[in-house]
Amino acid sequence: MRNAARGASIMDMVDLPARFADRYPKELSGGQRLRVAIARALVMNPDLIVGDKPTSALDVSVQSQILNLMMDLKRELGPTHVFILGNLSVVEHLVDQVAAMYLGRVVELGGAAQVFAAPRHPYTRALLDPALTVAPGQGLPDIGLGAAFPNPLAIPPGCPFQPRCPRAFDLCSRVRPHPADVAFGGAARHLAEEPLKGAA
Ligand code: SF4
Numbered sequence: 001m002r003n004a005a006r007g008a009s010i011m012d013m014v015d016l017p018a019r020f021a022d023r024y025p026k027e028l029s030g031g032q033r034l035r036v037a038i039a040r041a042l043v044m045n046p047d048l049i050v051g052d053k054p055t056s057a058l059d060v061s062v063q064s065q066i067l068n069l070m071m072d073l074k075r076e077l078g079p080t081h082v083f084i085l086g087n088l089s090v091v092e093h094l095v096d097q098v099a100a101m102y103l104g105r106v107v108e109l110g111g112a113a114q115v116f117a118a119p120r121h122p123y124t125r126a127l128l129d130p131a132l133t134v135a136p137g138q139g140l141p142d143i144g145l146g147a148a149f150p151n152p153l154a155i156p157p158g159c160p161f162q163p164r165c166p167r168a169f170d171l172c173s174r175v176r177p178h179p180a181d182v183a184f185g186g187a188a189r190h191l192a193e194e195p196l197k198g199a200a
Helices: 002-013 017-024 030-042 060-077 088-094 111-115 122-128 191-200
Strands: 050-054 080-084 097-102 107-113
Touching: 002 017, 002 030, 002 060, 002 107, 030 060, 060 080, 060 088, 088 111, 088 191, 097 111, 097 122, 107 111
Parallel strands: 050 080
Antiparallel strands: 097 107
16 A cells, blocks of 8 residues: 555656556556656666666657656655657757767867856867758758767777867877866866967
8 A cells, every 4th residue: 555655646747547557558658658667767766867868769748748847856855867869959059068979979068058068078069069951951060070980899099089179289199188177067078179279
């Protein structure tokens, strides 16, 4: 009975009607199934919830409902959420702190407002450049990263981003930026400063 009451309480938290308790997954929509997944995570009173692209399979309208639900739950219950997201407009509105990753490594870490207003790493800057234009016939804009797409099984020496970096110089292919440079509020960018200083 205690477990049933707890289950009902969690279902209420994720806005699932009590009558759904006996339904099979095939009887639920994608959004409802995601609410069940969130409820299952919440039942153990976690300190941390990790969501790997949690809404990517949903319609945009359902995505916003689920993301709003997660933010409401965060405010009410306090668990920290770690979201792995590719949709930058969602990232900007959803999170307090951002870690930009390239080839499995964090290249920039900071407050969301700061990173979106003034990205410091060349990859973060490229990510935040407009990806599409509404102008007919304009196609994809050139964001300056070239076409040297990375192979995660053959990570280049030095800075992993150097084959695509518009600011790379000779040292970048030999020396990897120190991870400590990515401490909160920073970016793996110390080498990136050199060409600018040289050009000044
Ligand atoms: S270390 Fe060099 S290649 Fe890497 S991001 Fe900085 S400037 Fe670009």
